[in-house]
Amino acid sequence: MKKVLLFLAPLLIAIAIFFGILFFLDRKGGKGALQVTSVPQSKVYLENKLLGTTPLCACELEQMLDIGDHTVKLVPVQENFRPFENKITINKGTLTVVDRTFADSGESDGSIISLSPLNDKKDIEVLVISLPDRANVFLDNNPVGVTPLLLKQVSESDHDLRITQDGYKDKSIKIKTALGFKLNALLFLGVKVDLSPTPVASSQASISPENKVSKVLILNTPTGFLRVREDSSIASAEIARVTPGETYELVSEKENWFEIKLNTGKTGWVNSAYAVKE
Structure with missing residues (x-):
């Protein structure tokens, strides 16, 4: 239970400050905020420049980033895990949240959440993209479609977003929608590990190649x-x-x-x- 709480804490903190960032940032500065969490702890690079280590929040006015597209890279302190690198978008007066759980090759999962302004300030949209795509999407436990999926006229509230796909671990996150914004959720699914017992080897000799081709x-x-x-x-x-x-x-x-x-x-x-x- 303690491990679960430790894993959820950074994401819950991100959600808690998500709206605070919207209303308290200096919108005239052309800046946006970035929060990055990971398990295990990782070094965070932006455009190949070290920002710090996770958990990281560039949320103070003097720390905020220029709006636009950036490349973020997470390098785990445990060297047996592969670094994670992806494009992110920093929008004016909003918080972009990056979360990554590192595991063996193919089993890592994570999410990138951001807000982008809509022309209709009374509308709310949620865009869900997954890797791999064609994942089933559930909003508040209700099936709503498959990725990539754009949901319109979503209520302004807290929501549970979950995606599932055969052969991959389910991915669930908490989101909070904002009036006049589209919430962009990019979700990375981790491969599900087969934990079935390994069959006992036969006593009969078998011929196998000396070098197995990967x-x-x-x-x-x-x-x-x-x-x-x-x-x-x-x-x-x-x-x-x-x-x-x-x-x-x-x-x-x-x-x-x-x-x-x-x-x-x-x-x-x-x-x-x-x-x-x-």
């Missing part, structure tokens, strides 16, 4: 494909595209990248945020 499974992406690059960098040239659900032979790996062998025989690099070793 495979890489391509996960769902927002674009419906994943770019294969010449080198392990987003600045490297794109040499091919692969499709979610396909598997490829793993050649080597670096931090945040897998080198795979394509069907053409060529090799290239894919971002490990959208792929998992089998």
